[in-house]
Amino acid sequence: MEQILDQLRDVVEAPIDYEGQRLAELITTVLLGAAGIFAFFIGFMTQDIKLSLYIGLAGTAITFLAVVPPWPLYNKNPEPWLPAHSATSGVQIDVDGQKVG
Amino acid sequence: MHSAVIRVQNVFGFFTTVAFCVAAMIALSSFIHPQTPSAAVRLRNVQVVRGRPHYYSYKKEEYAHIKFDLDTDLSTLFNWNTKQVFLYLKAIYPATKPNTPPSEAIIWDAILGSDSAPWHQNHYVHPNPKAKTKSKTRNANSKAKEAESPYPRGEIHLTNQKPKYQITDISGKLQNRTDVILELGWNVQPWVGALVWANKADFGMWQGLQGGMSESFTFPEIGKMRKSEDMKVEKGKEGHVLMAGEEQPVRKAGQRA
Numbered sequence: 001m002e003q004i005l006d007q008l009r010d011v012v013e014a015p016i017d018y019e020g021q022r023l024a025e026l027i028t029t030v031l032l033g034a035a036g037i038f039a040f041f042i043g044f045m046t047q048d049i050k051l052s053l054y055i056g057l058a059g060t061a062i063t064f065l066a067v068v069p070p071w072p073l074y075n076k077n078p079e080p081w082l083p084a085h086s087a088t089s090g091v092q093i094d095v096d097g098q099k100v101g
Numbered sequence: 102m103h104s105a106v107i108r109v110q111n112v113f114g115f116f117t118t119v120a121f122c123v124a125a126m127i128a129l130s131s132f133i134h135p136q137t138p139s140a141a142v143r144l145r146n147v148q149v150v151r152g153r154p155h156y157y158s159y160k161k162e163e164y165a166h167i168k169f170d171l172d173t174d175l176s177t178l179f180n181w182n183t184k185q186v187f188l189y190l191k192a193i194y195p196a197t198k199p200n201t202p203p204s205e206a207i208i209w210d211a212i213l214g215s216d217s218a219p220w221h222q223n224h225y226v227h228p229n230p231k232a233k234t235k236s237k238t239r240n241a242n243s244k245a246k247e248a249e250s251p252y253p254r255g256e257i258h259l260t261n262q263k264p265k266y267q268i269t270d271i272s273g274k275l276q277n278r279t280d281v282i283l284e285l286g287w288n289v290q291p292w293v294g295a296l297v298w299a300n301k302a303d304f305g306m307w308q309g310l311q312g313g314m315s316e317s318f319t320f321p322e323i324g325k326m327r328k329s330e331d332m333k334v335e336k337g338k339e340g341h342v343l344m345a346g347e348e349q350p351v352r353k354a355g356q357r358a
Contacts, residue, residue, distance in 0.1 A: 013104040013105060013106075014105035015103055020102075021103060025102055025111070028108075032112070033119065035119065036120075036123045039123055040123050043127070044130060049181050049182060056119070056120065060112075060116045063112050063116070067108050068108045069105070070105070
């Protein structure tokens, strides 16, 4: 049951690793910025404001497709968890001078 | 950017920023399109009649019926950011009281849609000077044919045009008023950006309106025309216009009630 829930969370949350997050941020900025610049200049050259609108919206759609799904590109550098310690293996947690755990 | 929801929020947030910046650029780009509007307005005929503002009104007011010629070239107002141009012709006459601004009333207007605007029933369709057909035959024609203008977009040539609105004064009296002029004005409504009024003065690459004002004239006495052209008895909105000195609406012989 817990495994199924974990898988479900992975699908819904679609996590990516730290390097992937940096990359996703960069791709968002570059793609959307380029879409805006292209939308304005192509529209201005052709004197067609509807073309501007559609280029901008298409660029945004492409950005959503490129960034939102957890493409394997964004999970190339996974950060492994530390190995689990047992409570008796010497980890001491002090709370107000009393030993906990 | 860890989870999909956060990535959606990030992309959408930056999209709004980009959209705003592009819209601002488009709005500013209107200023680098040169504008050279020009217009000539001439009075054809003016008549003052007495009528009621509505059928059940006891008050009688004087209405001016102004026919005019208009030749204008506003094609340079249409750039890629123009949605439509609202064009209007005002009659301007001095107020009777001193230290009061002159009265202005619109006698005719038109909405000129740009090519990028979708078809709308309120868009002005330029009358074709050659086609002298009556409305019945014109309705038989296809709609696409009717929408064709004989002139390029933004160009208007009207002769002896009837006013859309018959104007009255707040005092209800209009006859013998002097120094009346007709003046053309417009609003440019852009797709994005500010509504722009008629430019009377030069502004950057926008030249001010050349002409656009008629010579001054006088509203005649009731029942008299300024120019002796053949015109039928004027009817008000409600079709019961009283002529000066008469108590009953004019009814032609043989006309059924």
